[in-house]
Amino acid sequence: MSTEVSALRDLDGDLAGTYRRTESSGGGVDPAVVDADLAALRRDGYVILRDLLTPAELDAIRESVAPLLDRIGRNGFEGRSTQRIYSVLNKTRSCDRIADHPRVLALLDRLFMPNYLLSMLQVINILPGEQAQMLHTDDGFYPLPRPRAALGAATIWAIDDFTADNGATDIVAGSHLWGNELPDDTAVREPVVMSAGSCVFFPGTLWHGGGANRSANSRLALTAQYCEPWLRPQEAFTLSMTRDTVRAVSEDIRRMLGYSIHPPFIGQVDGMHPKRLLEPGAQSL
Ligand SMILES: O=C(O)CCC(=O)C(=O)O
DSSP states (O other): OOSOOSSGGGGOSOOOSSSOOOOOGGGGSOHHHHHHHHHHHHHHSOEEEOSOSOHHHHHHHHHHHGGGOOOBOSSTTTOTTEEEEOSHHHHOSTTHHHHHOHHHHHHHHHHSOTTOEEEEEEEEEEOTTOOOOOOBOSSTTSOOOSSOOOSEEEEEEESSOBOTTBTOOEEOTTGGGOOSOOOOTTOOOEEOOBOTTOEEEEETTSOEEOOOBOSSSOEEEEEEEEEOTTSOOSSOHHHHSOHHHHHHSOHHHHHHTTOSOBTTTBTOBTTBOGGGGGSTTOOOO
């Protein structure tokens, strides 16, 4: 690339010398499968990706998160009868597949610019007796008027089966196309019924909320949320993730935690690629 620059777009390639842009493993998914997932997503505002985790992966998640479920929600949004675990990647490796599943990345690759980011990874355990959560969207905190393209997307993974009465996520089908109107009492909340190991994928524009848990058992789930690479993620992962965590995760996760550059300069550290912080002997900040 020439060093003569007359416009920023001249710099939209990969300027890195040592650490080049890495490709998402979503590229390995059959394009026909991604086409079908995307068509459902565009039509309904959500798509259920069924049975992606093995029983062994589900057991490993349940076993590792159980001892970490020691806090109850602090307000009506988090849920007074809901347990949440934040900073999951620093606490266990068992949930990595939730963040970097190729089937999910393949959809994100189609929806967002390269080097999109992980915005949130959270365990959500809805206990018996919990009320329905208020409907909300996951990109509504970015103050841009609707209707518009989503600025991010979310997955909610069933670790327990999601049933009609155990707190399965409620979605308002088609609401991804709404303008600035808010849902009222006529909004139809539909529970996403799916088996453990499946996930529902929806754009940040879809109205949804945790369902009421009218059953006798808790409902364990994980949510992974993603955003465009030019937005501020909800969790400040570049601050919260230890260097050991960043070294241990997959290249897909590392890139999505912010160890990547949105061309030409977003994400740099002292003018350099953030991966330099992972080199042996790199100074801790
Ligand atoms: O737990 C769920 O099913 C959804 C929760 C949710 O949307 C949230 O807490 O932001």
